[in-house]
Amino acid sequence: MKTRRIALTVNGETVEREVPVRQNLVDFLRHDLGFTGSHVGCEQGACGACTVVLDDQTVRGCLVLAVQADGATVETIEGVQLDDLRAAFHRLNALQCGFCTPGMLLSARELLRDNPNPSRQQIRDYLSGNFCRCTGYQAIVDAVETVALERLP
Amino acid sequence: MSIGAGVPRDRAKRLLGGRGRFVDDISMPRLLHLAFVRSPYAHARIEAIDCLAARALKGVVAVLTAAEISDAVASWRAEHKLFPTMAAPEQFALATDVVRWQGEAVAAVVAESRAVAEDGAELVAVAWAELPAVVDAKDALAPDAPRLHDHMDGNLAYTAEIAAGDTKAAFERAGHVAEEHFRFHRHTGVSLEPRGIIAEFEPSEDRLTVHQSHQTPHQQQDLYARLLGLPEHKVRVICPDVGGAFGLKHHLMADELVACVAAKLLARPIKYIADRLESFLADVHCRDHEVTARMAFSASGDILAIEVDDLFNAGAYGQYPRTSIAEGNQISRLTGAPYGHEHYRANLTMAFLNKSILGHIRSVGHPIACAVAERLIDLGAAKLGLDPIELRRRNYLHGDDFPRTSVGGIEFEYLSLRDCLDKALAMFDVPRFREKQAALRAKGVYQGLGIATFVELTAIGPEYYGEGGQHISAQETCQIRLEASGLVRCYTGATDQGQGIDTGVQQVVAATLGVPLEAVEVVSGDSALCPVGGGSWGSRGAALAGEAALRAAATLRRNVLSIAASLLQKDPADLDIRAGWVMEAATTHMSVAEIARIGHFQPYSIPDGIAADLTVVERYASKDRLFLAGNGIQLATIEVDVDSGIVTPLRHLVVHDCGRILNPMLVREQIRGGVVQGIGSALYEELRYDNGGHLLTGSFADYLVPMAGEMPDIDVAHIETPTATSQLGVKGAGEAGTAGAVGAILNAVNDAIAPLDATIAEVPVTPPRLLKALGRI
Numbered sequence: 023m024k025t026r027r028i029a030l031t032v033n034g035e036t037v038e039r040e041v042p043v044r045q046n047l048v049d050f051l052r053h054d055l056g057f058t059g060s061h062v063g064c065e066q067g068a069c070g071a072c073t074v075v076l077d078d079q080t081v082r083g084c085l086v087l088a089v090q091a092d093g094a095t096v097e098t099i100e101g102v103q104l105d106d107l108r109a110a111f112h113r114l115n116a117l118q119c120g121f122c123t124p125g126m127l128l129s130a131r132e133l134l135r136d137n138p139n140p141s142r143q144q145i146r147d148y149l150s151g152n153f154c155r156c157t158g159y160q161a162i163v164d165a166v167e168t169v170a171l172e173r174l175p
Numbered sequence: 176m177s178i179g180a181g182v183p184r185d186r187a188k189r190l191l192g193g194r195g196r197f198v199d200d201i202s203m204p205r206l207l208h209l210a211f212v213r214s215p216y217a218h219a220r221i222e223a224i225d226c227l228a229a230r231a232l233k234g235v236v237a238v239l240t241a242a243e244i245s246d247a248v249a250s251w252r253a254e255h256k257l258f259p260t261m262a263a264p265e266q267f268a269l270a271t272d273v274v275r276w277q278g279e280a281v282a283a284v285v286a287e288s289r290a291v292a293e294d295g296a297e298l299v300a301v302a303w304a305e306l307p308a309v310v311d312a313k314d315a316l317a318p319d320a321p322r323l324h325d326h327m328d329g330n331l332a333y334t335a336e337i338a339a340g341d342t343k344a345a346f347e348r349a350g351h352v353a354e355e356h357f358r359f360h361r362h363t364g365v366s367l368e369p370r371g372i373i374a375e376f377e378p379s380e381d382r383l384t385v386h387q388s389h390q391t392p393h394q395q396q397d398l399y400a401r402l403l404g405l406p407e408h409k410v411r412v413i414c415p416d417v418g419g420a421f422g423l424k425h426h427l428m429a430d431e432l433v434a435c436v437a438a439k440l441l442a443r444p445i446k447y448i449a450d451r452l453e454s455f456l457a458d459v460h461c462r463d464h465e466v467t468a469r470m471a472f473s474a475s476g477d478i479l480a481i482e483v484d485d486l487f488n489a490g491a492y493g494q495y496p497r498t499s500i501a502e503g504n505q506i507s508r509l510t511g512a513p514y515g516h517e518h519y520r521a522n523l524t525m526a527f528l529n530k531s532i533l534g535h536i537r538s539v540g541h542p543i544a545c546a547v548a549e550r551l552i553d554l555g556a557a558k559l560g561l562d563p564i565e566l567r568r569r570n571y572l573h574g575d576d577f578p579r580t581s582v583g584g585i586e587f588e589y590l591s592l593r594d595c596l597d598k599a600l601a602m603f604d605v606p607r608f609r610e611k612q613a614a615l616r617a618k619g620v621y622q623g624l625g626i627a628t629f630v631e632l633t634a635i636g637p638e639y640y641g642e643g644g645q646h647i648s649a650q651e652t653c654q655i656r657l658e659a660s661g662l663v664r665c666y667t668g669a670t671d672q673g674q675g676i677d678t679g680v681q682q683v684v685a686a687t688l689g690v691p692l693e694a695v696e697v698v699s700g701d702s703a704l705c706p707v708g709g710g711s712w713g714s715r716g717a718a719l720a721g722e723a724a725l726r727a728a729a730t731l732r733r734n735v736l737s738i739a740a741s742l743l744q745k746d747p748a749d750l751d752i753r754a755g756w757v758m759e760a761a762t763t764h765m766s767v768a769e770i771a772r773i774g775h776f777q778p779y780s781i782p783d784g785i786a787a788d789l790t791v792v793e794r795y796a797s798k799d800r801l802f803l804a805g806n807g808i809q810l811a812t813i814e815v816d817v818d819s820g821i822v823t824p825l826r827h828l829v830v831h832d833c834g835r836i837l838n839p840m841l842v843r844e845q846i847r848g849g850v851v852q853g854i855g856s857a858l859y860e861e862l863r864y865d866n867g868g869h870l871l872t873g874s875f876a877d878y879l880v881p882m883a884g885e886m887p888d889i890d891v892a893h894i895e896t897p898t899a900t901s902q903l904g905v906k907g908a909g910e911a912g913t914a915g916a917v918g919a920i921l922n923a924v925n926d927a928i929a930p931l932d933a934t935i936a937e938v939p940v941t942p943p944r945l946l947k948a949l950g951r952i
Contacts, residue, residue: 042290044290045290052199053202058193058199058200059192059193060193061197061199061418063367063368063369065450065451066875066876068874068875071367098193108188108192111187111191112184112187112191114840115183115184115841115844117190117191117673118419118674118675119416119417119418119672119673120186120187120190121197121366121368122367123190123191124193127191142888143884145883146884147884149882149883150883150884152882152883153875153880153882155366155367155848155852155880156673156674156848157844157851158844158848158886158912159882159883160847160888160889162883163888
């Protein structure tokens with residue numbers, strides 16, 4: 023099995039590891055580094071459960087190889103400050119089983135960074151790469167909308 | 176009072192931090208991983224399995240086939256004594272000589288990583304002799320159809336008739352008859368977290384410890400003990416955070432059992448996590464029914480009679496331990512249940528065919544029973560020239576009709592059908608929609624309004640599985656411990672997959688005992704710690720575990736007050752507990768914590784004869800009723816693009832009666848999530864197979880699920896009619912959204928295309944099906 027040594031920054035920590043070249047980023051984060059907050063739901067880039075942030079952009083952790091993250095900065099749900107989004111998700115019950123939630127929060131964070139005042143349909147469209155089987159989405163949209171309004175000056 | 180408050184869930188905070196503990200997040204020393212060799216054929220004979228190359232691969236620890244495990248695990252049959260004539264062929268953890276569905280496991284590769292296990296699985300060479308497959312129930316029952324099970328005469332698994340009155344005579348005298356032939360295609364539960372298990376075996380103690388993404392730890396404890404020949408108290412099943420379940424995770428799954436067998440044979444922990452393709456192929460599936468039904472009306476619009484013929488299939492075997500009969504059984508008993516009529520006949524026929532096993536997934540059978548009757552009502556209204564809403568109201572059971580045993584044999588304590596309808600109409604301006612609809616039609620825009628009234632059977636009583644011979648508890652027991660600190664630990668047999676039953680139980684205990692919510696911690700999902708219970712399925716948690724919690728908390732309260740009264744030299748009847756303090760009218764005497772301290776550390780202060788137990792256990796099982804029936808109505812509006820065939824949901828409304836509501840926020844979110852699953856099965860979700868039984872929809876690119884962009888906002892309102900059968904008064908709510916959504920959407924689509932002289936009775940209503948119905952392709 024071919025391996026390669028990589029060095030990257032994950033949640034502010036510098037890590038160096040020897041990884042199989044076929045290993046994807048989310049498996050590396052989960053199983054080699056123990057950041058199990060990113061989840062694996064489909065391994066084909068459809069469900070969004072493995073969403074992580076790679077050099078300031080959300081990516082599917084299952085569609086990026088660990089070796090592609092060599093030299094990059096990676097953030098996972100464990101490493102981001104999202105107090106207001108988390109509080110709104112909690113208060114409005116915008117999660118049930120919580121399996122999609124890390125990916126959903128990271129996508130919502132990116133949306134609000136790029137579009138601080140989104141319409142409900144813009145929120146729905148932006149989050150349409152993150153499958154949630156439990157909530158029916160409305161509470162998630164409510165939570166993101168609430169935080170957007172709270173953050174407006 | 177914490178009952179009735181929309182408090183958020185404690186557990187959610189951890190999940191929001193990315194600190195959940197799902198099965199695949201758990202690791203342990205010397206952990207091995209499992210991957211399966213699954214049949215590429217729907218029906219084939221296994222001529223030989225060559226495992227040499229796989230066993231030689233570096234990192235592979237073992238390759239197991241039926242031959243290697245047959246001494247270590249028993250076979251099983253999906254029998255149910257209430258359906259004694261139902262065929263129940265023998266099933267094995269790994270296929271022995273014949274595979275009967277694509278995806279059936281024939282070998283298991285155990286290796287040091289999942290990736291190496293999958294490499295090893297690719298090296299297992301199976302010599303197959305393909306056999307002819309049947310993938311449609313009608314074909315399976317043809318006299319010359321290929322047989323799945325050699326010992327049977329054909330592929331008929333079960334057939335039954337339920338009848339009341341004289342439908343033949345009623346149809347003969349009917350003024351109008353509405354009739355339709357429906358097709359409800361196969362789909363599945365699609366929890367975002369796939370099924371998963373870690374099994375550990377300690378040979379010196381014969382002890383099996385299982386962490387599993389599952390709804391029913393005690394059921395699994397019993398099954399693993401019996402199938403592996405272990406004493407039950409040596410088996411412990413822990414359900415950590417579960418990433419969605421929806422009924423999908425309350426069955427015995429052969430591949431998960433193999434993980435337990437491998438752990439026992441190898442004495443090392445074994446992890447198996449289904450991948451998404453395995454989930455689509457090998458999870459239990461649901462629906463896949465062909466229903467012909469008709470409804471007879473008097474000239475003035477009274478429903479006289481209903482006839483239903485349901486043809487469906489169990490897949491290749493019956494699902495264990497609950498069997499695959501429930502969908503057909505619900506459809507045959509529930510179709511038209513909200514309506515008063517005396518003449519009823521339902522026939523159900525269940526076949527075996529070459530697909531994965533049909534199981535119990537959210538709202539088992541209900542969406543079909545609802546959609547069939549509600550569509551017939553709309554068709555009947557058109558024939559009668561009556562408003563479909565008024566036709567419903569006219570025929571609803573109401574007032575003095577209750578209590579009633581339905582023509583389908585279901586007992587209804589009370590159904591608030593008219594109240595739900597009135598509330599829905601107050602929330603949605605139907606005449607205004609009709610005006611807008613007409614104006615839009617003139618412009619070539621086709622919108623539709625659909626209504627579906629549903630009855631939801633919740634909180635199943637002990638007779639169904641008790642008499643059936645299954646080891647499935649319908650009784651719930653609650654243990655409450657007042658710790659020495661004065662804080663409370665509560666152990667329930669219900670399990671929480673995100674729906675929030677832990678919070679519901681916490682609210683009941685806090686309110687009943689008289690302590691703050693944060694003074695109560697609920698422990699669930701552990702077969703060794705928690706009292707034997709049924710877990711969570713069938714909308715049972717709040718009604719059954721909630722009632723058990725109420726009873727246990729009431730007993731603990733009585734004991735705390737007895738101790739307090741003794742210490743204070745008061746009459747316990749004059750004392751109360753509020754916010755964690757023992758009070759006498761407005762006077763605060765002592766804290767519950769003080770009583771706990773005395774009760775545990777200075778018990779000599781309490782005279783003999785005082786009920787001083789600070790750990791109490793109470794139970795609740797319903798008697799003489801099979802179900803608690805909830806009811807409700809859903810109203811959906813949609814827009815059909817007649818050029819593309821795409822249906823866009825616009826607005827969705829639910830008015831529901833689940834009795835007393837413990838937590839309105841959590842109930843509302845259960846209903847919304849259920850509606851969206853129902854919209855998924857109405858518009859998108861389908862497991863399509865080719866004629867050879869090969870799955871064509873094994874990924875999210877082919878099997879579509881509802882995403883945020885397509886879904887509407889969903890308004891939810893309630894009528895609260897507490898059940899008198901328990902002190903708490905709760906009926907179930909978890910499946911209500913799914914039960915009515917398909918019927919509402921199907922009626923809305925038909926309303927939209929009615930001016931084009933088109934109808935459709937096949938779900939999911941995909942663009943190709945709709946364009947075909949419209950004559951466009």
